[in-house]
Every structure is written in C-alpha cells, then in structure tokens.
Amino acid sequence: MLCSEKFGDEDLDQWTRIAGGGFGTVYRVRHQEKGFVAIKLLHQNTGSSDALRKEADCLKKMSSPYVLSVYGIYEGKPPHDNTEQQGIVMEFMERGSIHTLTTDLDGPPPLPLAVQLVYQVALGMQHLHSNKFLHHDLKPSNVLLDKDFNVKLADFGLSRVTASVSSNIQQSTEGTAGTLHYMPPEAIDLNCKATRSFDVYSYGILLWSIFTGKEPYEGKLFELVAFRIQKGDRPDVSLLLEEKNETKNKMVELMTRCWDGDPNKRPTFNDIVDATKRLFSVHKDGIGAAIQEVLSKLVHNQSQRSSQYHQTNVAASDPSSTEGNAVPNDIVDHPRFAAQQTSVGFGSRNLTEQEKTTFVDDRRDYIIQETTDAMAIAKELWEMGMIHKEMYSSIKANKKNEDKMRALFTTLRQGNTVKAAFYDALMKHNPKMLNS
Structure with missing residues (x-):
C-alpha cells in the first residue's frame, strides 16, 4: 500500500x-x-x-x-x-484553483502569469505521460495553485494507464457537463480507447479558459454541446486575436492544434513544453509584477463584494425599503420579527444570476440534506430543458430524497444559467428551507 x-x-x-x-x-x-x-x-x-x-x-x-x-x-x-x-x-493549496482564480478576478490573469500557468501545466502533464499515466479530467478546477501561484495538478479520480473511457462518458451523460466541455469529440464514442491525445485536447480547451477567464460553452445544454463538438465547433478565439498580441496569437495557434478533430494531428506534451517554454522565457521577468497586480485586484474585488453584500442585507432588513416585502414598523421593531423579515427580504428580492450561483455553490451540502422535494425541482428543470431525459430518469431511480438531490446537483455543472434556474425552483418548492 x-x-x-x-x-x-x-x-x-x-x-x-x-x-x-x-x-x-x-x-x-x-x-x-x-x-x-x-x-x-x-x-x-x-x-x-x-x-x-x-x-x-x-x-x-x-x-x-x-x-x-x-x-x-x-x-x-x-x-x-x-x-x-x-x-x-x-x-493545502492556499490560492485554490485556476477556476477560482479567474472567478475571483472576474477575468483572465495578467499575461505573464497566464503564460507561467500554461507552461507549468504542460510540465506536469509531460511528467504524467512520461510515466505512462493519463489524467482524463484536465480542467481549471483540477489545476490547483500554491501561495505563489505555482501549478499543482490534482483530482486523479479518473486516471489510469490505459482503459476505455466509457465510464467517463457515462458520468457525462449523467450530468457532469463541466467535464464534457474539456473532452475530445472521439470520446463521445463509448468504444473509444483513451490515449495521450485525449489529455492534449483538454489542455487546448484549458488554454482558452485561462486566457479568456471564461468557461467554454457556458450555459449551453449538454446535448447541444456534445453534438456541436463532434461537428467541429470549438470555443471562440476571436477575442484573443483582437489585440494583435504575438504571445496570444501563438497561444491561439497552439490551442487550435491541441483541439484538432484528428487525434493524430495533435502535438505531444514534449512539443507543448517546448512551445510554452519559449513564451515563458519572454515573460518570465514580468511574473512578479503580474502577481502583485493579481493580489491587488483580489483584495479590491473582495472588498467590493463585501460592501455589496453588506448593502444588500441592510436594504433587505430596512423596514423603510420598498424592495422586498415591507411590514409595519411596529412589527419590524420586535427582534424576532425583524430577523424573519431580513430572511424573507433576502429570499424574495431579485437576485442576480451570479448571486444565485454563489448561494447554491456555497450551500451545497445544506441544500442536499434539507431540501424535501427533489423530484418536483428535477421535473421543473426537465420541463425547462435544463436537464435531459436520461438524467431525469437517473435522479428518479434513487430511493432517498438526499440521493436524488446529490444526483440533481451534478446537472448544475452546466453553468450559471442552470444554477440560477435551480435556485428559482428551490425557492418555489422549498421557500422555508431556503430562507432559513
């Protein structure tokens, strides 16, 4: 052992x-x-x-x-x-992952740091492949960052030396669309045998995510994404080409080679390390300043979010506010009723899509344990086209409500739009739990 x-x-x-x-x-x-x-x-x-x-x-x-x-x-x-x-x-990785970094920055990291990230990911993947290992789930949330923003590859739950990827696809058909977005078109075939080119394709999509600060195909339905990937659609690189930046041009060239529809035309990680090393040498001296810029922006964004959160809660609990469900002042002055009003104000006010997403992400375990009618929520999302028929049947097959909710949560990886719809359904069917 x-x-x-x-x-x-x-x-x-x-x-x-x-x-x-x-x-x-x-x-x-x-x-x-x-x-x-x-x-x-x-x-x-x-x-x-x-x-x-x-x-x-x-x-x-x-x-x-x-x-x-x-x-x-x-x-x-x-x-x-x-x-x-x-x-x-x-x-423990103090800086979270590339996904949390781009989320907290509300966009991509500065160019020198972005180049370092993709170079270090390439070195890590070169190491795995040289030891005859495949990752199988390379994406921003599985690339962790230490306190100095150095890369650490993680989540090897699907790694193996050589095997059919059918189990990975089965998970995707059950709702793990976040993984699907980084999977090559040949992986849609359940008889496909995983090779090193599988990880190379995922790396290409990862490059796009790092340099844009976005999730590919965000908010698009599972079936549409799977269909369009097989037809040759890839993330839009036009924004990266607008600046006429030589490094970004070279990165676009590399990512498009990596996500080529023909696995035999994709480069190896030895090739990718050589290409990213050259770009890293150009930007190496600017990494210190880039990290300082990131730290400053993270502090600024956190301060803004805290201020907005405070203002939101003050507005929600303010008896004179016209937003939410105002109640007479004599009731609000009583501590018990004031607390209830704050809760109702938060639940009933018009949250943004991002606020709903954050709420659902932060309270995942509590929602799974406390929600009482998983099937009503699943049915509503199914009728809205947010989850596909097979996933709905899979949720229904679970005996315990908590297991239904856990299965339902896997569908939320399709993006913020689905999470916001889930929040709305949750508010409709379990308002007391949500407000609590």
Missing part, C-alpha cells in the same frame, strides 16, 4: 468545507504538526473506498513539483458528520 500513513481525529481540528465535486467534498483542516492540510472525503453513496485509495496511490506515484502531494489516508469521524469516513490527506 503506497499511502500507508494514517491520520485520525486526535491530530485534526478546524474543519472548513472549501469545495465539492462528483467524488467527494474537500475540507481545509488543521493538523497539529503539518499545519493546514486538505482532506478529500468520499460521498457516502459512492460505495467502496477503492476509488479514493486509487486516487491517493496515483498522486503518490506521480510525485512531482507540478503534481499535488499526498500525505496519507484519513480514517475517522469528522465533526460535521459523526460517522466513520475515509479520505485523502493532501497538501
């Missing part, structure tokens, strides 16, 4: 949820000796712990400056759920 070191509850405290995905939930946890670590727990309905141990072993085998380090296996009862669970204990 590669990951022989065991971690128990006696050395761990300060559990904070930081992310959730198809395989499990990730927590930041303080370890008495190592400081803060990340612990990834399997969802209870994923069954065997083989997948978790496999991922831990993959990470351990692939030790590299550009691959996330794994410390061992957690076995214990986390404070938020007093049941026996297992998890992977990994190094």
